[in-house]
Amino acid sequence: MTTSAPSKRLYLTSAVSEASGSPTELNPSLYNHNDVTRVDFSGAGGYAVPHLESLPALIEYLSEAVLVVNVSGSIVCINSKAAQFLGHTQGALRGHCWPDFLVKRYQPHYHNLVDMGRRGVLSSLQNPAEMAIICANGNVKDIELSLSYLPSDDPLLVVVIRDLSSYKAEFYKLHMLASTDPLTALANRRHFDERLQHYWEECNRNQSSVSVLIIDVDYFKQFNDQYGHLQGDECLRRIAAAISLAVPRGQGLAARYGGEEFALILPYHDEAMAKAVAVKVQHYVSQLKFSEQGLSDDTSVTVSQGIASEINGQFRTPFAMLCAADTALYRAKSEGRNCISSSC
Numbered sequence: 001m002t003t004s005a006p007s008k009r010l011y012l013t014s015a016v017s018e019a020s021g022s023p024t025e026l027n028p029s030l031y032n033h034n035d036v037t038r039v040d041f042s043g044a045g046g047y048a049v050p051h052l053e054s055l056p057a058l059i060e061y062l063s064e065a066v067l068v069v070n071v072s073g074s075i076v077c078i079n080s081k082a083a084q085f086l087g088h089t090q091g092a093l094r095g096h097c098w099p100d101f102l103v104k105r106y107q108p109h110y111h112n113l114v115d116m117g118r119r120g121v122l123s124s125l126q127n128p129a130e131m132a133i134i135c136a137n138g139n140v141k142d143i144e145l146s147l148s149y150l151p152s153d154d155p156l157l158v159v160v161i162r163d164l165s166s167y168k169a170e171f172y173k174l175h176m177l178a179s180t181d182p183l184t185a186l187a188n189r190r191h192f193d194e195r196l197q198h199y200w201e202e203c204n205r206n207q208s209s210v211s212v213l214i215i216d217v218d219y220f221k222q223f224n225d226q227y228g229h230l231q232g233d234e235c236l237r238r239i240a241a242a243i244s245l246a247v248p249r250g251q252g253l254a255a256r257y258g259g260e261e262f263a264l265i266l267p268y269h270d271e272a273m274a275k276a277v278a279v280k281v282q283h284y285v286s287q288l289k290f291s292e293q294g295l296s297d298d299t300s301v302t303v304s305q306g307i308a309s310e311i312n313g314q315f316r317t318p319f320a321m322l323c324a325a326d327t328a329l330y331r332a333k334s335e336g337r338n339c340i341s342s343s344c
Contacts, residue, residue, distance in 0.1 A: 061079075065161045067082045070157070075093050075095060085163065087136030110129075110145070110147075114157060142165055143164055183237065186240050187255035189257060196322070203267050209271075210321075212264065213305055213325065214322075214325045214326055215243065215303050219337075220301075223301065227295060227299075234293055240256065242287070243284070246280035247266075247277070251269075270311060278305045278307060282338070307341070308321045308324035309321075
């Protein structure tokens with residue numbers, strides 16, 4: 001009669017379990033080595049540190065992407081989830097310097113966390129750090145990184161990484177929805193106010209000028225009454241596109257200020273530079289044709305604009321500058337419309 005070989009089991013041995021004579025049994029399905037293995041967590045100085053040969057098996061079945069590195073950053077072992085995330089095989093990654101995957105600006109933060117662990121001040125309650133890595137294919141991924149320090153004669157660090165790409169994309173989508181005017185796709189009033197404060201502080205800090213333009217579509221109520229609100233909405237969309245063309249690339253913000261009013265923030269623009277942008281706005285708006293919307297060829301729109309510029313402290317707040325631009329706009333409208341007026 002043939003007897004089956006006894007099943008292999010994995011035992012967790014600690015200083016406590018050895019003393020009691022009853023080692024704690026781990027689930028054998030989590031380990032498939034051919035030999036019975038005892039994982040010693042007694043560690044040096046009473047710390048619970050696993051023996052190196054047990055780590056690959058222990059991290060492989062974790063639900064997170066995990067790698068174990070030494071204090072110099074070399075990868076000691078890595079589970080398949082982390083290897084797949086980085087775009088390499090597990091074998092190719094062993095011995096590789098893990099911090100090299102981090103985007104350069106995050107490397108000092110990582111090394112600071114390592115130093116905190118070495119000094120014993122890395123708290124288990126510390127919030128995960130947001131960083132970014134460069135994968136094998138060159139793609140940059142946003143990650144959340146958690147670090148645990150395993151003190152021993154040869155200290156190790158357990159690095160857990162979580163992919164934040166989808167969360168960041170969803171956050172960006174929500175941010176855009178919250179900051180964009182749905183009709184014109186320009187910034188909305190809320191986002192305009194936020195950026196105005198930002199640019200005001202930045203330009204004042206750098207002792208540079210900042211300007212705002214307020215743009216109002218002339219006789220827009222008559223346009224709506226004559227052609228209908230759907231045509232009026234399309235008209236606003238096309239005016240918004242024309243205004244966007246006039247904004248210097250990467251320098252400023254165009255927003256729908258409300259109704260048929262638009263506004264521009266122009267950081268590092270003095271009054272003369274802002275007026276040059278306003279002239280471009282008038283030019284692009286004057287080129288708009290509405291025949292493709294079924295309107296007559298001679299249908300056209302014009303805009304009136306008010307400018308205010310801050311330099312050398314003539315305005316105490318961005319709101320005061322905005323009020324000055326609004327006053328200049330009403331002056332332009334009273335002077336016959338389709339013109340540009342600057343604040344005094």
